[in-house]
Amino acid sequence: MSRQILCLPGDGIGPEIVTEALKVLDTVKERFSLDIEVSHALVGGAAIDAEGTPLPAETLKLAKQSDAILFGAVGGPKWDDQPMTNRPEKGLLGLRSELDLFANLRPAILFPQLAEASSLKAGLVAGLDILIVRELTGGIYFGEPRGVRTLENGEREGYNTYVYRESEIKRIAKVAFEAAQKRNGQLCSVDKSNVLEVTALWRELVSGMADDYRDVELSHMYVDNATMQLVRKPKQFDVIVTGNMFGDILSDCAAMLTGSIGMLPSASLNEKTQGMYEPVHGSAPDIAGQGKANPLAQILSLAMLLRYSLGEMAAADAIEQAVGDVLDQGLRTGDIASEGCRLVSTAQMGDAVVNCLQ
Numbered sequence: 001m002s003r004q005i006l007c008l009p010g011d012g013i014g015p016e017i018v019t020e021a022l023k024v025l026d027t028v029k030e031r032f033s034l035d036i037e038v039s040h041a042l043v044g045g046a047a048i049d050a051e052g053t054p055l056p057a058e059t060l061k062l063a064k065q066s067d068a069i070l071f072g073a074v075g076g077p078k079w080d081d082q083p084m085t086n087r088p089e090k091g092l093l094g095l096r097s098e099l100d101l102f103a104n105l106r107p108a109i110l111f112p113q114l115a116e117a118s119s120l121k122a123g124l125v126a127g128l129d130i131l132i133v134r135e136l137t138g139g140i141y142f143g144e145p146r147g148v149r150t151l152e153n154g155e156r157e158g159y160n161t162y163v164y165r166e167s168e169i170k171r172i173a174k175v176a177f178e179a180a181q182k183r184n185g186q187l188c189s190v191d192k193s194n195v196l197e198v199t200a201l202w203r204e205l206v207s208g209m210a211d212d213y214r215d216v217e218l219s220h221m222y223v224d225n226a227t228m229q230l231v232r233k234p235k236q237f238d239v240i241v242t243g244n245m246f247g248d249i250l251s252d253c254a255a256m257l258t259g260s261i262g263m264l265p266s267a268s269l270n271e272k273t274q275g276m277y278e279p280v281h282g283s284a285p286d287i288a289g290q291g292k293a294n295p296l297a298q299i300l301s302l303a304m305l306l307r308y309s310l311g312e313m314a315a316a317d318a319i320e321q322a323v324g325d326v327l328d329q330g331l332r333t334g335d336i337a338s339e340g341c342r343l344v345s346t347a348q349m350g351d352a353v354v355n356c357l358q
């Protein structure tokens with residue numbers, strides 16, 4: 001039976017970069033004789049425009065039926081006036097929650113060809129390979145109660161709830177410990193346990209699991225220090241595990257170590273093999289429609305999809321190799337451009353990856 005990929009391009013540069021990833025998928029399907037069917041649906045602002053809601057029932061149904069989802073990006077100024085409950089971002093958050101995609105893997109790997117594009121000195125980032133394991137379906141993003149209320153004196157007050165259950169902490173920590181076992185055996189848990197009870201519980205539980213993973217060296221860091229350490233000496237990290245909001249922020253920070261956020265893919269996994277795969281970046285309204293977007297994070301997300309949800313390791317490896325090859329050729333989109341490179345458009349970059357795969 002053929003495997004089903006649901007493609008959700010979304011908004012802004014989403015459709016532009018997904019187009020390139022789909023060219024790459026067609027190429028690997030042929031080269032590796034993969035039996036994969038792709039369907040399309042609306043999400044985010046595009047779905048609000050067409051159906052009035054960022055996550056139409058039909059999209060959710062198709063998502064639940066699929067083996068994996070290739071997601072572009074959602075959001076943009078056009079929908080900024082939507083009420084919080086109907087913003088494009090709710091389409092993405094709804095999918096994560098409905099599919100229970102609690103484990104978000106965000107690898108920050110420096111391609112050696114991009115050492116000069118990094119915000120840090122080449123020596124600090126050479127060989128960089130960090131995995132951020134971000135909890136994705138809990139924490140302050142989903143905690144209740146939430147909202148804006150009017151106080152007795154007429155003043156309004158906004159509030160959210162930062163909450164984690166033991167089971168939520170343990171299952172993400174397990175993913176992180178196991179990832180560290182397969183890598184360099186170092187796990188750093190990032191929290192704010194000096195201030196927030198919820199993350200004090202996080203630290204206590206993660207520490208309590210260390211005995212089960214004696215081959216992993218566990219450390220803890222406060223999130224403010226961790227952010228500083230990421231730009232001071234990033235190679236001290238192997239695997240970082242953290243909650244939803246800290247993981248969001250730390251991964252954008254880690255992105256710049258690799259040259260551009262346009263290079264960072266991600267996988268969002270549940271307890272089954274189903275997963276959603278998307279770049280770490282957003283819809284980049286400032287460059288949308290101009291052929292300037294870097295499609296490599298989306299293409300590398302497709303590689304993660306093939307590896308984690310479909311078990312197609314050879315195809316995944318080939319895509320990552322091809323990305324390295326186009327960088328070797330000196331091809332660069334604007335975000336990773338450096339002196340002497342050949343500046344290319346989104347489509348030219350996608351075509352170059354396809355050429356390297358044929």
Ligand code: NAD
Pocket residue numbers: 013072073074075076077089092261262278279280281282283284285286287292293294295297335
């Ligand atoms: P952003 O990631 O969209 O853009 C930040 C900066 O990075 C911009 O200057 C942009 O041009 C650049 N950039 C991002 N991706 C790039 C790429 N592939 N190639 C070249 N440059 C790239 O973040 P933002 O501007 O804060 O948010 C814009 C919109 O995207 C908002 O509506 C936000 O909610 C949404 N967003 C969506 C997702 C998602 O769908 N997963 C993630 C983050 C932000």
Ligand code: IPM
Pocket residue numbers: 075089092093248280282
């Ligand atoms: C991300 C994004 C999302 C998040 C937004 C768009 C909901 O920033 O995937 O990193 O905060 O998780």
Ligand code: MN
Pocket residue numbers: 248249252280
């Ligand atoms: Mn983010």
